[in-house]
Amino acid sequence: MIRLLTLAVALVAAAPPLARAGEGEGALTRAPELLQAVEPDYPEAARAAGVTGVVALELELSDAGEVVSAEVTESADHGLDEAALAAARRLRFTPAEIDGKPAAVRIAYRFEFRLAAPAEDAPAPPELRGRVLERGTRLPVAGALVRAEPAAGEGRSTYTDRDGRFALAGVPAGPVAVTVEDGAHRPLRSMEEVRAGEALEATYWVARAAGPGEYEAVVVGEREAREVSRVALSAGEVRRVPGASGDAVKVLQNLPGVARPPGPSGQLVVRGGNPRDTRVYVDGQRVPQVFHFGGLTSVYASDLLQDVEFEPGNFGVRTGRAIGGRVNLVTRDPGERSHALADVNLYHATALVEGTTAAGVGVALAARRSYADAILTRAAEQADDGPGMRVAPRYYDLQAKAAWRPGPDDTVRLDVFGSDDRMVLTGVAREELRDVALLEYGTRFSVATLRWAHRASEATRVEVSAGGDWQDATIRAGDAYQERSRVFTGSVRSEVRHAAAPWLDLAAGVDGGWAPSARVEVTAAPFPPPGQVPSPQEPPRRYRARIEGAEGGAFLEATWKPAAGVAIVPGIRADAERLLGTRTWVDPRVAARWQLRASTALTAAAGLYHQSPPLAYLTEEWGNPALRPEGAWQYSAGVEQRLLPRLTVGVQLFAKRLFDLALPSDATVVRDGVEVPERFSSRGTGRARGAELLLRWEPGGRFMGWLATSWSRTRRGQAVGGERLEDEGDAYDQPLNLVAVGSWELPELWDGLSAGFRLRAGSGNPYEPVRAAVYDADADAYRPLETGRRSARMPAFFQLDVRADKKWTYRTWTFAAYLEIQNATARENAEAVAWNHDYTRRGWVTGLPFFPAFGLRAEY
Numbered sequence: 052m053i054r055l056l057t058l059a060v061a062l063v064a065a066a067p068p069l070a071r072a073g074e075g076e077g078a079l080t081r082a083p084e085l086l087q088a089v090e091p092d093y094p095e096a097a098r099a100a101g102v103t104g105v106v107a108l109e110l111e112l113s114d115a116g117e118v119v120s121a122e123v124t125e126s127a128d129h130g131l132d133e134a135a136l137a138a139a140r141r142l143r144f145t146p147a148e149i150d151g152k153p154a155a156v157r158i159a160y161r162f163e164f165r166l167a168a169p170a171e172d173a174p175a176p177p178e179l180r181g182r183v184l185e186r187g188t189r190l191p192v193a194g195a196l197v198r199a200e201p202a203a204g205e206g207r208s209t210y211t212d213r214d215g216r217f218a219l220a221g222v223p224a225g226p227v228a229v230t231v232e233d234g235a236h237r238p239l240r241s242m243e244e245v246r247a248g249e250a251l252e253a254t255y256w257v258a259r260a261a262g263p264g265e266y267e268a269v270v271v272g273e274r275e276a277r278e279v280s281r282v283a284l285s286a287g288e289v290r291r292v293p294g295a296s297g298d299a300v301k302v303l304q305n306l307p308g309v310a311r312p313p314g315p316s317g318q319l320v321v322r323g324g325n326p327r328d329t330r331v332y333v334d335g336q337r338v339p340q341v342f343h344f345g346g347l348t349s350v351y352a353s354d355l356l357q358d359v360e361f362e363p364g365n366f367g368v369r370t371g372r373a374i375g376g377r378v379n380l381v382t383r384d385p386g387e388r389s390h391a392l393a394d395v396n397l398y399h400a401t402a403l404v405e406g407t408t409a410a411g412v413g414v415a416l417a418a419r420r421s422y423a424d425a426i427l428t429r430a431a432e433q434a435d436d437g438p439g440m441r442v443a444p445r446y447y448d449l450q451a452k453a454a455w456r457p458g459p460d461d462t463v464r465l466d467v468f469g470s471d472d473r474m475v476l477t478g479v480a481r482e483e484l485r486d487v488a489l490l491e492y493g494t495r496f497s498v499a500t501l502r503w504a505h506r507a508s509e510a511t512r513v514e515v516s517a518g519g520d521w522q523d524a525t526i527r528a529g530d531a532y533q534e535r536s537r538v539f540t541g542s543v544r545s546e547v548r549h550a551a552a553p554w555l556d557l558a559a560g561v562d563g564g565w566a567p568s569a570r571v572e573v574t575a576a577p578f579p580p581p582g583q584v585p586s587p588q589e590p591p592r593r594y595r596a597r598i599e600g601a602e603g604g605a606f607l608e609a610t611w612k613p614a615a616g617v618a619i620v621p622g623i624r625a626d627a628e629r630l631l632g633t634r635t636w637v638d639p640r641v642a643a644r645w646q647l648r649a650s651t652a653l654t655a656a657a658g659l660y661h662q663s664p665p666l667a668y669l670t671e672e673w674g675n676p677a678l679r680p681e682g683a684w685q686y687s688a689g690v691e692q693r694l695l696p697r698l699t700v701g702v703q704l705f706a707k708r709l710f711d712l713a714l715p716s717d718a719t720v721v722r723d724g725v726e727v728p729e730r731f732s733s734r735g736t737g738r739a740r741g742a743e744l745l746l747r748w749e750p751g752g753r754f755m756g757w758l759a760t761s762w763s764r765t766r767r768g769q770a771v772g773g774e775r776l777e778d779e780g781d782a783y784d785q786p787l788n789l790v791a792v793g794s795w796e797l798p799e800l801w802d803g804l805s806a807g808f809r810l811r812a813g814s815g816n817p818y819e820p821v822r823a824a825v826y827d828a829d830a831d832a833y834r835p836l837e838t839g840r841r842s843a844r845m846p847a848f849f850q851l852d853v854r855a856d857k858k859w860t861y862r863t864w865t866f867a868a869y870l871e872i873q874n875a876t877a878r879e880n881a882e883a884v885a886w887n888h889d890y891t892r893r894g895w896v897t898g899l900p901f902f903p904a905f906g907l908r909a910e911y
Contacts, residue, residue: 080195081148083112084157084213091138091162094130100167100647101504104128106135107161114153116144127164135162140621145213150693151648157901165880179245181232181253183211187910189388191215192257195233201245202226223667231255243561292792293809293854293871295905296396299359300341300380302352305792305809307703307759308363308376310488310785311638311848313816313882317346320783321363321376323739323765328375328662334382334466335544336500336518337564342344343421343446343472347398349380350448350470352417353404354392364705365656365687368606368640369546369560374683374709376659382466386413389911394907397870398422399446413454420447446472460506469497475679493528496520496834508551515621517543532786538569540780556610563603570597573667594672599843602663616646626661631669632676636661650693654703657686664731672723674713674731681733684708697749702742705763709737714769736768737781756793756807762786781817788804788813794854803858804883805868808851815845815881833889845881845895850874864911877901 062890100724104127111120123140125134139160148151179199183192195629198208198215209640211217225246232237236257245251247612297300303309311322319341331341331350342349358359358381366377386407394401398421405415422445450468457463473493500518507513526534546560573594608622621641628634640658661680668674712735718894720729741763748756765784794807820843821835858867874880881895 062308062594063638079147079149079156080151081145083116083144083146083147083156084193085214086116086141087141089138089821091164092352093164094134096130097129097164098747100129101166102127102129102131103165104131105161105163106131107159108135109157110139110142110160111157112144112147114146114155116146118142118144119155124159131162131164132165138162159587161248165670178218178220178250179207179222179227179253180250181215181228181255182215183233183255183257184215185236186256186258186862189863192233193237195231195236195257197255197829198230198232199243200228217767218328229253231254231257234260236260248775253757254474258860278816292794293807293873295809296348296871297353297394298348298358299353299561300351300378301346303359303361303378304346305757305759305790305811306361307701307745308705308741308762310761310783310788311813312346313783317342317344319376320785321764322707322741323784324375324546324707325783326374327665330370330375330377331371332370332377333468334464334500334502335379335516335562336466336498336520336542337498338520339522340470340494340500340526341380343448344472344474344494347421347446348419351380351382351468352401352403352419352448352450355385355415355450355452357380364642364685364707365642365658367620368608368624368638369558371562371604371606371624371626371638371660372602372628374662374681374685374707382452383415383454384452385463385760387416387673390415392908392910394906394908397904405491406607411455413452414451415452417450418447421445421451445519446470453732462504463499464502464504466502466689467499469495471495483570491525492526494522496522512548513546517541532575533573534571538566538571539748540564540566554612555641556613558608558610559606561603562603563600563601565601567599568597569599571595571666573673576674586894592672594667594670596633596670602626602628604883615646619643628661628663628680630666632678634663634680636680652691653689654691655688657684658685664733668713668731669729675716675720675729676722677720678713678731679711679733681713681735682709682711684710697748697751701745701747703744704742705740706737709735709739711735712737712767721789734769739763739765749762753798754793756782756791758792759788759790761788774787784817784841785814792854801857802858803860803899805858806853806855808853811848811850811852813848817841817844817886819843821886821890826889830890834887835890845884848880849876850880850899851876851880851897864909867908867910868906869908873902873904874899875901 080892105125106123107174108124109122109124110118112283113119116142121136123136126132127135139162140479142160148154149156151204152892162656170816182222183195183197183670184190185192191211193211193213193215193216195215195217197217197219198206199222200206201223202225207219207222208459209219210710222245226246227243227245229241229243231241239255239257240255241255242253254773261623292302292305295305304311308322310323312318312320312326317340319331320326321329338350340350358379360377360378360381361377364376370377370379385405389406390579391404392402400422401417401419403415403417405413407413430823448468448470450466452467453465455463469669472495496516497522500516502514502516505513506513518538522538522540524534524536526532542562542564544560544562546558548556548558550556550894571594574591604624604626606622606624608620610718611619613619613622619641620643622639624638624640626636626638638661640656642656645653645655662671662680662682662684664674669676669678681789685705685707687703687705689701691699691701693699711733713731713733714735716729716732718732721727741761744758746758760851763784765781767781771852789812790808791810792807794805797804797806803853817836819841821839823836824833826832827834850873852871852873854871856867856869856871858865877900879895879897880899882898883896885894886892886895887894
């Protein structure tokens with residue numbers, strides 16, 4: 052008697068899609084992978100009659116990986132078709148991607164209905180099973196085709212699942228030729244000996260094919276395609292961009308809309324705005340800085356990042372209290388595999404370890420320590436005569452992460468990280484040029500965040516986070532300015548997303564922070580209004596206080612899809628801030644995207660943005676507590692076009708209208724019944740406009756690269772010199788910026804060899820010329836007469852960086868050596884202006900000299 056046993060097997064779960072649903076255009080960049088397998092119910096009538104068979108289906112998957120429809124292409128009757136269709140609707144896949152974007156596709160899929168005899172009736176058929184892993188990284192290879200061709204008899208084939216596993220039943224005994232093929236890896240062929248009644252377990256190691264198109268992606272751009280623009284860069288691209296030193300965040304400096312920062316500041320100058328106008332976050336937690344001083348590297352290890360979200364403007368209502376851009380570093384969950392790396396170069400060393408505990412908690416630790424002060428100081432000493440720069444940055448950072456999944460619908464994440472910087476910058480007194488004032492900078496901060504993500508249903512997601520950060524900063528600019536601040540800040544954020552209908556998604560949330568106690572100490576010499584000389588009798592102003600404050604906001608956003616390819620995203624946000632006064636505002640925003648066809652998309656956005664003025668400008672000692680929030684109207688429109696399968700072009704036009712900016716004032720006001728200097732008013736205005744172009748050859752072959760060009764102008768309605776504590780306004784106006792990046796794989800010269808370049812050129816930074824100076828007998832020094840207008844411009848900037856990488860790939864680890872040369876032409880680029888003692892001669896403080904860096908990287 053036959054004992055009934057169901058063997059329902061899905062054979063084509065990871066097969067390449069047949070075509071894009073409804074269009075058939077575009078290039079497949081990621082195949083769907085099976086997330087949730089389903090065993091169909093065997094019809095009782097067919098089971099009793101001993102009926103077996105195969106039902107082949109064609110499934111239509113949505114851009115979210117859900118089965119929208121299923122159609123039988125090969126029938127088995129006897130109720131097996133209906134059972135297969137019912138099971139197919141419960142399958143779940145990862146979204147397929149066409150041209151790098153989630154897309155609806157059709158795939159082939161089949162169920163086999165078999166009734167197996169009991170084990171004692173017949174010997175088990177031979178079986179070949181195992182895993183396909185990538186050489187060097189040990190990562191599973193999903194969607195690889197595994198074929199077994201015996202010397203005699205019918206061959207078998209299947210695809211690996213998301214864990215790289217496969218199983219082939221019924222392989223005839225004897226020698227078998229096994230072939231593993233995958234588009235991203237080199238084909239592998241192996242001979243195996245299959246014995247009757249035995250299962251052969253094998254592990255196949257495949258080497259990645261030439262080309263930097265790793266599937267693990269670092270995304271630089273908006274989080275979702277519904278936003279105004281999107282740029283996606285693979286991890287391979289990031290590591291090979293010369294001048295970026297393998298740092299994912301530094302790649303931001305090579306994208307349209309980002310101007311070259313002044314000197315070694317490492318600031319983000321986005322669309323002509325002040326650096327403080329752009330907020331930086333790690334997993335939604337605001338951080339005081341994204342780069343270590345000098346801009347050599349970011350404060351967070353790139354190997355722990357999943358995405359780098361960058362929006363140069365017109366970001367959505369999920370973020371507020373900024374009138375420039377938005378950067379969010381999205382970290383990845385650790386513990387997917389045991390992993391360790393060490394990276395040592397001429398200016399810092401990095402180490403990382405990660406794995407999974409016995410309780411199933413993924414953990415990771417990373418640390419970095421610099422010794423760039425010794426290297427850069429020595430390099431600067433070799434510069435030619437003339438005014439130069441001495442930079443001694445010393446930095447380190449530390450990251451610790453943990454991720455735990457207590458259930459299929461919940462994830463708990465803990466992220467702790469910190470950074471410490473110290474830098475001293477001095478000028479060089481040569482010939483008749485005076486010494487540039489001492490600039491000392493030190494900052495330390497640490498951040499801890501606990502996050503919970505919950506899937507309440509298929510349509511609803513909830514995210515809650517709470518955290519805190521501690522900052523200790525010291526800034527000294529000669530005798531002109533000294534600041535010390537120590538601040539503890541707590542923060543919370545909660546967000547709910549709900550798919551109300553296929554054409555409507557809703558999101559709502561709140562975020563906020565509070566500083567229960569902050570100590571601030573500021574001492575600064577008076578800065579006279581333009582055209583005036585400071586009085587030698589006026590003492591420095593001092594401000595010492597313990598203050599507390601809070602900020603918070605709430606938002607509501609909808610994503611409306613009125614027609615195929617059209618997404619309209621309206622939203623509104625309300626914010627309040629209590630810090631030396633109370634300020635409130637409401638910001639409406641809207642964005643739209645129209646996918647005309649697979650290769651063409653149009654975007655547009657408009658919105659209102661607000662932020663608080665700098666703290667110093669709100670104090671009675673330095674400014675005016677009655678200042679209003681600074682505001683900006685932002686507008687943008689663009690087009691994205693695919694010219695060739697790997698060549699895309701994107702153009703963005705933008706405009707900003709600034710209002711209520713904090714502006715120096717020489718008027719007097721009555722405050723608490725006393726007539727006092729106003730010092731600052733909210734009468735400042737300005738505007739910025741420009742165009743950005745990105746022409747990109749996408750990875751996937753042996754070459755990758757892009758050309759990014761930005762044209763912009765920034766103007767303020769009033770002079771901004773005098774009484775300012777920092778450069779603002781059109782100090783960051785750079786009409787033209789051009790970046791060209793290219794990298795080639797060169798296996799014909801040496802397997803694992805790649806080489807690349809980065810060329811940066813652009814307008815010089817504006818500066819305020821000194822037309823005259825007066826002699827101050829009391830101070831025995833000349834004092835410049837400032838105009839408040841930056842009417843002159845430094846020489847144009849040009850820098851060429853080159854890089855070469857050689858990678859050796861072993862079965863379970865990799866080893867690489869790289870050489871990167873920044874400023875390969877040794878051009879002396881002007882970064883600041885320097886004057887002689889009586890301001891009759893001008894010179895330039897120059898930037899980074901010819902700077903080679905050699906490094907080694909081992910990864911397991």
